[in-house]
Amino acid sequence: MPAEPITFFNRLTQRLETEAVYGEGFLRFTYENPLGSLPLHALVTRSAFSRWYGSRMDAPASRAKIAPFLATYGLDTSEFAEAPDSFRTFNEFFYRKLKPQARPIAPGDDVITFPADGRHLVLPDIASCTDFFVKGTRFDLAALLRDDSLATRFARGSMLISRLCPVDYHRFHFPCAGTPGPARLINGPLYSVxxxxxxxxxxxxWENKREITLLRTPALGDVLLLEVGATCVGSIIQTYKPGVPVEKGAEKGYFRFGGSCFITIFEPGKIRFADDLVEHSRAGREVYARMGEVAAHALG
Structure with missing residues (x-):
């Protein structure tokens, strides 16, 4: 039986497209083949494996992977803040910075922007979601946050899940202005996202290793920002300063090598997601959009 392709709606092209999955053969063997469960639990989800793979991407020899990667996935090098041949390792290329004009931040005090490039899925009311990726599965907010008080406050809140692939820009940013607290680490395995x-x-x-930051905002109350690690993510690097106010679009940090995920959670009744996000999420389909574009509007 042929493997089911991963399709998404591309906001830039306004078309349904099929994702070119980095390492697809390995992923399908690991997660879809019964034999794959052996290496999955014995090795792949362990942090030691991701540290080892990340160290390979930090080695000078990894520089040779950059040109073939660019050729295969067609990245726009004119967006890069530095020339492709200036990177000393694949990891330096992976968490590269972009020119500011490459990701303009949508204006407006009522506008919430995407925190990262990627494929996005929304849950307008977390409590009412009973088919999260698998029919009959409810998103377990309490397990995700490991904080009963926060889980109660945000139980009927709204969630934006931004999935980053290895081909994406891997720095993440604040979706709105506010004052961020410190990042709280919750350890866990490193499954693929x-x-x-x-x-x-x-x-x-809600199982993978993750970091949680509470952002206090003037108009939206408290917003929760979560970086979720995944297989081959060497580490999550925070570059912001806790307690120092930030503007919308300011850099928060970056992921080192690997696919990963950024989750944004809003209090109930504070925002309304963009129509295309709601439409495609109801169909179980992600929307590709870039950091700085409109994700939602504030209510009230």
Whole structure:
């Protein structure tokens, strides 16, 4: 039986497209083949494996992977803040910075922007979601946050899940202005966040290693920002300063090598997601959009 392709709606082209999955053969064997469960639990989800793979991407020899990667996935090098041949390792290329004009920040005090490039899915009311990737699976907010008080406050809130692939820009940014607190680490395994994996294990988001930051905002109350690690993510690097006010679009940090995920959670009744996000999410389909574009509007 042929493998089911991963399709998404591309906001830039206004078309349904099929994702070119980096390492697809390995992912499908690991998560879809019964034999794959052996290396999955024995090796792939362990942090030691991701540290080892990340160290390979930090080695000078990894520089040779950059040109073939650019050729295969067709990245626009004119957006890069530095020339492709200036990177000393693949990891330096992976968490590259872009020119400011490459990701303009949508204006407006009522506008909430995407925190990262990627494929996005929304849950307008977290409590009413009973088919999260797998029919009959409810998103477990309490398990995700590991904080009963926060889980109660945000139980009927709204969630934006931004999935970053290895081909994406891997720095993440603040979706609105406010004052961020410190990032709280919750350790866990490092499963892939690809839909290939999520269709078999929808609980990955609230199991994987993650960091949680509470952003206090003037108009939206408290907003929760979560970086979720995944297989081969060497580390999550925070570049912001806790307690120092930030503007919308300011850099928060970056992921080192690997696919990963950024989750934004809003209090109930504070925002309304863009129509295309709601429409495609209801169909179980992600929307590709870039950091700085409109994700939602504030209510009231």
């Amino acid at each position: 690809s839909p290939i994996a999520l269709r078999r294990r929808a609980s990955i988001h």
